[in-house]
Amino acid sequence: MKAIHNASAVALTIALLAPNASAEGKLSLFHWFEYIPQEMLDRFTAESGIEVTMDTYDSNEAMLATLKAGSMGTYDLSFPGDYMVQIMSDEGMLDTIADGELKNKANIMPEWLEVPYDMGRKSSIPYQWGTTSFSVNRDVYTGDISSTDILFDPPAELAGKINMLDSQGEVLALAAMHLGIPQCTTDRDQLKALDAQLQTSKQHWASFNSDTAKEVLVSGDAAAGMIYNGFSAKGRLEGANIEYAYPDQGVIAWMDNAVLLKDAPNRESALKFMDFLLEPKNIAELTNWAQYSAGVIGADEFLTAELRATPENNKPADSGPAVFVEACSQEVQAVYDKIWTNLKK
Amino acid sequence: MAGGAASGGKAQTDTYKEARTLLLLPSWLVLGFFVLIPVFMMLIYSFLTKEFRGGVIWEFSLAAYDQFFFDRGLFGDDAPSIEWTYINIFWRSIWQAGAATIFALLIGFPTAYFIATRPPNSRQMWVFLVTIPYWVNLLIRTVSMKFLLRDQGPLNDFLMGIGIVDSPIHIINTDFAVQLGLFYSYLPFMVLPIYAAVERYNFSLSEAAADLYASKWQTLRRVLLPAVKPGVIAGCILVFVPSLGSFLAPDLLGGAKNFMIGSLIEEQFKGNAGNWPFGAAASMILLSLVLIVLMLSARQQNKGEGV
Known part of the structure; x- marks a missing residue:
């Protein structure tokens, strides 16, 4: 006891x-x-x-x-x-x-x-979690924004007024989705196509910036820009007439x-x-x-x-899939690094 | 620092001779620990094998320098040819930094001369006015610059308001914006050393030159400039060197469309590339370039003083 x-x-x-x-x-x-x-x-x-x-x-x-x-x-x-x-x-x-x-x-x-x-x-x-795609200033462009063409082959109103995220993983993943090729592909022709696509698209891009992705859209410095959905919603609440797109090719999930x-x-x-x-x-x-x-x-x-009720947080059922950015193998990553350096050289 | 012309006399006696070693010890420790060791580590890292996604493997490798100078195609198996990408990035940075230095010299020299020719009791105020904006963080100043320069910003509003231009001048995201940003960031580093040199300049020399029928231009070129040259060189170095490695202005004002040396190196450590040896190698090449420039200017200066 x-x-x-x-x-x-x-x-x-x-x-x-x-x-x-x-x-x-x-x-x-x-x-x-x-x-x-x-x-x-x-x-x-x-x-x-x-x-x-x-x-x-x-x-x-x-x-x-x-x-x-x-x-x-x-x-x-x-x-x-x-x-x-x-x-x-x-x-x-x-x-x-x-x-x-x-x-x-x-x-x-x-x-x-x-x-x-x-x-x-x-x-x-x-x-x-959320998605990454792009937003468009609806005062500047009123057409259809359900395609990644907006970033990679933009209409005349948006060309030269596009901000991209300064992030290799997201830009290359979205470019791959735009071309309909798998992420981290080992196919040389596909990798060459990816490199060529970015070289052609670059002439339409005004800047690369992740931290100010929202601010450039709100201020009007950029008329379209790659952006995270939450950032875009904040920009809209700050008074910018921007619409977040869920393109047919798909969005990046993060x-x-x-x-x-x-x-x-x-x-x-x-x-x-x-x-x-x-x-x-x-x-x-x-x-x-x-x-x-x-x-x-x-x-x-x-x-x-x-x-x-935020539209940016509610992905329409008929839009493209939400895909995570993949971590590439060492061999493919070496090529990705080259493509990225080519893009910014 | 900048007063080579006036303070060129040799130290005949050293008041603190006995205690010299002891007094210098803290400086040596600090410099050794925070400057020499990190630079030496960089040098070693640049000759190591890269580890996937950052880090190094302790095996000797020249791959980083090979990557810098030789192009082996997208897949790394073409016959090597000269790699222009990184040389171009270096050249772009040198050109941007050089342009910023020239802007800073063109504005800084007259400013410094103006301040140095004010009555002595008001000079401190002018120097103070030059330095005031620099009490604000560099990032804030660079972002403010972006607000000023943008298409719908105050500068364009003003220019259109007074009718000089009809449509906004596109400045933001151009090379010019970067040069402007760098110039603005480092202007006091140009003004202050030149001011220190001009303040010590004996203005009766200018009068003597005028008495001997030198034109104003000749007086400037043959009398004033040689006397204040050390200040000008110090100013140029103090503007050029930090501009060369800067990445705030290129990123925020230039739109980060093209790598500069600073952003290229940053990408190797913080970006996807994760290639530490290459980042270290690029830093070593940059350091070597800067050292060469400094040594050349030191030699120039010694020659000048030797006369």
Whole structure:
């Protein structure tokens, strides 16, 4: 009896100590710039007692480069895009989440559970997803915009007034879709055609810029531009008469994910934060702020009515497919690098 | 820094001679740790094998330099010919930086001369006025420049308003916009060294030249310019070198349609290419070019002082 009493006293002590232990818990995020509201982090800290620190990056590649240059073991979570999850996984930079470690894993929508870059979600959870295609200023051009011709073989009104994203992966993927060839093709004729297409299309392009993709459309510097759907919606709300296109050739799908990094210094806190992000209410708060889409069951009901009705977030059923950018093999990537350098030489 | 003409005297006595080593130690440590070691690492990386998607494999390779100088076709198996792509990118950057330097010199020299010829008590104010805009972050200034220059921006509104042009002049996303941006970014680096040199210039020399029937042009060319040359050279170097590696102005004002040296190197580390040895090699080639320019100008300067 005494032994049991002692045991329960120990258990009680542990139970009492546990919140204290987590009160000293830390969480170190490596995140995109401006991609989570500070209030959410504060609320997580208030709820869990875990202190959050965050460094930011401005591209998937920059994040990879920083981690490879010796920052592994510094951060618990980072937020790579789809193809980058695959790359990081191939590089052995991700930790595996065992079954049952995430209590909210069942909240992930089925279509985002089996994704090509992380089948069964062993290391990642959905953060935000959306599409990338292009938007057109309807004051300048009123014709049909349901084809990628708008970017690659534009009508006279738009030629010379087009901004492209300054991102090799997305530009080459959309160009491949425009030509109807597979991504990362090894066929030499197809690769030559891709190179030639970009050379011809370049004369119609005014600039390459990702950070100001929205701003150039709002200011009128560009009359059409490759853009992420959420960016385009923000531009429209800022008063620009721009329409986001879902072309017949298809759109690029992208999904940012929270991944558990190998050698995470605060693995437990990281899992807690992942569970936090999988709560419909929390992820909906984030989605309302970021204006993209969540991949979590039940989040919809917490979204603002505006966001649910946003045309940019609702892909028409008769439009082309949404395709993830693929991570090419080393041989094809070498050719892609050449094509990109040719384009910008 | 810029006052070679006036401060060319040799140090005969060194007040701190005994403590020299100790006093210089912190500088040597800082320079060694933050300048020499990183440059040396770059040099080594440029001779290593690239790892797919960034990083290096510790095996000696000349592939990075080969890629810079030889073109082997889209698939890398054609017979090698000279690769003009990167040479062109370097040439474009040199040309942009050079044009910006010339603009800065044309505007900076008269400005510096004007300031140096004001009464001594008002000079500080003029120098202050030149530097005020530069208390603002470079990115903000470059973006503001973009707002000013755009087709529907204030500059075009003004030009159309006073009837000089009928339709907006297209400046943004052109080479000229880049040169303008670089010129604006680095103008004080031209004005300040020239000001320092002109301020020390003995203006009775100009009077003497005039007394000896030199024209104003001759006085400028034969008397003033040789005396303030070190300041001019320092100004040109201070504008040219950062312009050469700059990528903010080319990206924001030039539309990033063409690589400049800075953006080419950035792409190797931050972009899809992930080719660190090539980025390191391009940096080393850039560094060598800059060193050659600096050494040539140093030699020129030494010659000038040796007379």
